[in-house]
Amino acid sequence: MVKSKRGDVWLGVSGLVINKNGEWLVVKKKYGGLKGMWSLPAGFVEGNETADEAVIREVKEETGINCVNKGLIGLRTGVIKEEISDNMLIFLLEPNGEGIVTTQEYELFEAKFVNPETLINEESSSVLLKYLLDVQPQKISPVIEGINPGDQFGYSSYKLFL
Numbered sequence: 001m002v003k004s005k006r007g008d009v010w011l012g013v014s015g016l017v018i019n020k021n022g023e024w025l026v027v028k029k030k031y032g033g034l035k036g037m038w039s040l041p042a043g044f045v046e047g048n049e050t051a052d053e054a055v056i057r058e059v060k061e062e063t064g065i066n067c068v069n070k071g072l073i074g075l076r077t078g079v080i081k082e083e084i085s086d087n088m089l090i091f092l093l094e095p096n097g098e099g100i101v102t103t104q105e106y107e108l109f110e111a112k113f114v115n116p117e118t119l120i121n122e123e124s125s126s127v128l129l130k131y132l133l134d135v136q137p138q139k140i141s142p143v144i145e146g147i148n149p150g151d152q153f154g155y156s157s158y159k160l161f162l
Contacts, residue, residue, distance in 0.1 A: 006044065012088040013055035014042035014076075016132060017067060019095055023113035026129070027062055030109055038119060039126040041111075042088065050157050052143055055091045063111045064101025067093040071140035072161040076128060090128075092140055 017025035017040075026038040043058035045051050052069050059067050074090040103111045119125045120133050141161040149158055 008083060009085045010087060011045045011051065012042055012086070013045055013051050013058060014040045014088050014090045014128070015055045015059045015067065015093040016040055016073065016090060017059060017065065017093045017095055019098060019113055021113075022115070024116045024119070024129075025059070025063065025065070025095070025100075025111065025113055026119070026125075027103075027111045028109040028124075030107055034126055036109070037124045037126050038114075038122060038129060040090070040128065050159055051089050052091060052159060052161075053157075055089075055093065059093060062104045062108060065099075066096040068096065069143060070094055071142040073140055074132075090132075 015025075019025070025041060027041050028038055029035055041059045041062045043054065043061070045054040046057075049057065052072075056067055056069060059065055070092040072089060073092045076088040076090065078086050080086050100111050100113070116129075116133055119129050144160040144162060147158055147160060149155065
């Protein structure tokens with residue numbers, strides 16, 4: 001049995017941050033299944049935020065980079081050991097500045113912007129990165145804000161990505 005403080009349904013977010021030079025922001029984690037591998041900045045959605053807010057927060061926490069969310073580009077979903085539904089929304093982000101401000105030292109070995117083509121032959125690149133290189137997002141679902149689905153629900157925040 002897999003035990004988790006997050007229960008048996010996980011919702012994570014990941015950001016494909018692309019700078020003006022077409023380089024991708026990648027990070028090398030110090031823990032978990034991607035320890036020592038290049039991957040996208042990522043983390044879990046907290047109870048007081050929407051998924052699109054969470055990805056902006058996670059990138060900022062890990063690298064100090066402020067970003068603009070351009071939209072939803074994908075979903076990664078799986079089941080771990082037939083017990084935990086592990087789901088991650090992947091967003092396309094644009095940095096407000098050019099460089100990495102800081103690296104979250106207790107979570108990351110390194111963070112850097114790289115030409116995405118260099119990742120394809122890199123043994124330490126995550127599977128997700130390699131698939132993103134092959135596919136390159138064809139459709140971006142931008143955020144639709146300012147919607148009220150009805151006062152009876154009590155939403156403090158409500159957004160669509162279609």
